[in-house]
Amino acid sequence: MEMFISAVVSGLLMGMLFALVALGLAIIFGVMNIVNFAHGEFLMIGMYAAFLTATGLSIDPLLTLPVSAGLCFVLGVCSYYALVKYLLKGPMLAQLLGTFGLMIFLRYLAMAIFGPDYKTVEHGVLIGKSINWGPIVISYSKLGTAVISVLAFIIIFWIMNKTRLGMALKATALDVEAASYMGIDTEKMRGIAWGLGGASVGIAGALLMNFYYVFPTIGMLFVMIAFAVVALGGFGSIKGAFIAGLLMGLIIDLGGTYVGPQHKFALIYLTYFLVIVFRPQGLFGW
């Protein structure tokens, strides 16, 4: 029972981070129907940015949040204007393999620069401390990560739903042509969508750096989790991404506890597979 509760708690906390990672993917997919395979690599770059600033300036990893968020925003915008803009004109195959190419490029660039080693940040306000609540142990870093993830999620949700920018983004998502007749600069909106997607995953990367190690091929793992989350929630649905993120966290931790840690990632993929076979539109899709 205690094992169960601690798995649930840690699963929910991780789930909030997964939701934030998936949010970026959902925004990009929602606005222009393109899947960003390089999303996990954005996370990796966010993590490296956080790692380098934290160790280079010897500051707390939490303070590196704006750096990695900003960097990933710029990265997202740049990859839109330099690559994705042209990909959108081509067929499906080109769109898919184009972002796939970006993913491999970034991954091996990181490999060439940083080498294949695992790196962690060792000092920080949250690192290494935990609340012991009877048999349940909650680490500060996971708790803090979860709280900030939810905050970031809420802010982006607010931007998407309540501001003029968000409305313009939604209009672009619904009908590009009609939106451009209404005087919306759709090109810019798409660029911003990529930037927002990048920023959300950059925040997630800086947070993850508090308790996880970074290495060049980390992206694949998280992008697959994000795909699974987005598919479970319904592609393009922000609310769905949040709930599905929590569910996915639960699946990973409960699966890791009861099925065996070596199979927990196979479980994610299996979940994804079952979802798309039996309910392709996801929980909240249409």
Add this chain to the structure above:
Amino acid sequence: MRALKDALSFGDLPIVERICFAAFIIFCFVFPWVTEGSFAQAVMIQFLVFCLYGLGWNLIGGYGGQVALGQAKNVGMAAYTVALLNVRWDVPFWFSTPLGVIIATVESFVLGYFLFRLKGHYFAIATICVSLVWQQLFINWDFIGGARGIELPLRETPNFVYMQFASPTYYHYFAFLLVLGAILFMNWFRKSKLGYQLRAINANEDLAESLGISIHWVKVKAYCITGIFAGMGGAFYAVYYNYIDPFSVMHLELSVMIALMTMIGGAGSMWGPIIGAMILIPLDRYLGAWLGGSGIVGVDFMIYSAMVMVIAAYEPRGIWGIIEKARRKR
């Protein structure tokens, strides 16, 4: 009979293409005489294997426009079947290969049956997912060697039954025969009903369906054929390298390589995969050999992912598309 005639006649191709094809065949035929036992020959054999994979993938990915990124699992299944039967029960190559190919094909069929309910991006991600599941299973499954892989026992004398030869030249000719068979098959395929149906699906799925094409069934068929090609390549891989592990035959990177290679060469054209393999495999091997010493990892991957991005953005039909464009201008 008609199919055989179609497969053997290259009459509808322009004369330049026919000459290039003949030159390619002669080149492959003569190659081992000049380079026996060298690094170049090893690269050549790898090139032929990748031609086989690429020609197969081109069917579903190029002609059909369905981005299936899971070739590696078919390669792996056949390779593992051959290796495992050889190690555990001494089954000859010629019995285990058909079995392995059948397993790979059945897997393709079952998977395709379910996954082709999805379209576009959803399909692509689903195939990645499935291949990652297989990859995880194979890494953690001790019966088949887990992450350590399987080593095939060496026979004392060169042995045709187990496909063990002293000289790589035999392997070269065997791979060459497979590729030649694949090219003839593709030559039949592009003129066949299935070929036209697939291209119609690629161009406009709804329209194809309204013309009475059973799109689901056609896609599944094409996917199975792709599985056969990959399976044959995998079986060959197992006996040629005498060693397989989940990272060399089951890995997602292999699937990605195959897709990117075909994309660079020109997806949906007859010669695209061969052109792609011709560029990427030597680049990969020679760059790897050249840079391996200096310790820079993955420069080869960076170069061809950059190529893929440029090609995807400016000329989605790949190098073959560029050639066609130049030809039309003239």
